[in-house]
Amino acid sequence: MGSIKIGPTGLGSVRESEKTLQEFSKNGFNNCEVLFVQQVYIDKEEAKEIKEFAKKNKIDLSVHAQYFINLNSEEKEKVHASIQRILKCCEIGHELGAKSIVFHPGFYGKEFQKTKTLEDKKRVEEETFQNIKKRVLEIMETIEKKKWNVELCPETMGKVNVFGSPEEISRLVKETGCSFCIDFAHILAREKKVDYEKIKRLFPQKKWHCHFSGIEYGDKGERNHIRVEKKQWKELFENLPKDKDITIVCESPYSVEDCIEGLKVLNDK
Numbered sequence: 001m002g003s004i005k006i007g008p009t010g011l012g013s014v015r016e017s018e019k020t021l022q023e024f025s026k027n028g029f030n031n032c033e034v035l036f037v038q039q040v041y042i043d044k045e046e047a048k049e050i051k052e053f054a055k056k057n058k059i060d061l062s063v064h065a066q067y068f069i070n071l072n073s074e075e076k077e078k079v080h081a082s083i084q085r086i087l088k089c090c091e092i093g094h095e096l097g098a099k100s101i102v103f104h105p106g107f108y109g110k111e112f113q114k115t116k117t118l119e120d121k122k123r124v125e126e127e128t129f130q131n132i133k134k135r136v137l138e139i140m141e142t143i144e145k146k147k148w149n150v151e152l153c154p155e156t157m158g159k160v161n162v163f164g165s166p167e168e169i170s171r172l173v174k175e176t177g178c179s180f181c182i183d184f185a186h187i188l189a190r191e192k193k194v195d196y197e198k199i200k201r202l203f204p205q206k207k208w209h210c211h212f213s214g215i216e217y218g219d220k221g222e223r224n225h226i227r228v229e230k231k232q233w234k235e236l237f238e239n240l241p242k243d244k245d246i247t248i249v250c251e252s253p254y255s256v257e258d259c260i261e262g263l264k265v266l267n268d269k
Helices: 017-026 044-056 076-096 110-114 118-146 166-176 184-191 196-202 230-239 255-268
Strands: 003-008 031-035 060-064 100-103 151-154 181-183 207-212 214-218 221-226 245-250
Touching: 003 255, 017 044, 031 245, 044 060, 044 076, 060 076, 060 245, 076 100, 076 118, 100 207, 110 118, 118 151, 118 166, 166 196, 181 184, 184 207, 184 214, 184 221, 230 255, 245 255
Parallel strands: 003 031, 003 245, 031 060, 060 100, 100 151, 181 207, 207 245
Antiparallel strands: 214 221
């Protein structure tokens, strides 16, 4: 049998971190994703303290890296900056005791918008894959050298012009040995449905790191994360595999409240 852990996104300020983690624990949460999406706002010494607070409250931490990442940029400076941002998150993540470092891998690029044939589209997608794969391997090499106890988790993405379909992330995992983040809301926005059987086939691994929320989307995919309805929690729990250890990070704008609701639904099963 597997397990399901639920927790919110966002730790908040360093000053309030001990109190925040105590509150999360009281609410029955098992995990929290620390948001470095704008900047890495925690230093090494603070991270060590927070790690102890989290351990004391039995909360597993993960990290979400900056949004300004594109491992497929045509500009070398942007690729270099993206790699450095991910590595900084890995460094502080290691000190936090956060195993999973989630990041958005990159964009297909300007050429993708100009493609007129399926053949051209496939060619650009493959070039993008190879560029991102090369850079993920480079980052993983540094992680190994530094002996940081973290795993890179490229995320399934919600917009059709962005690298990160379930198939692409699954292939990246197979060809690099990195880990992954399955964002169910992104998959819904990108593919207009969530094919749980396909996801189980693509990600046979025992451990899943997942994101979940409500979502608004259109033809081009994701628009906004929104609150989770009770029926959406029910659908998720009914379809998740029973033999995996699954961490669910709720990314709704009301993350804490929706996690409380999610736990109620899970415990009523």
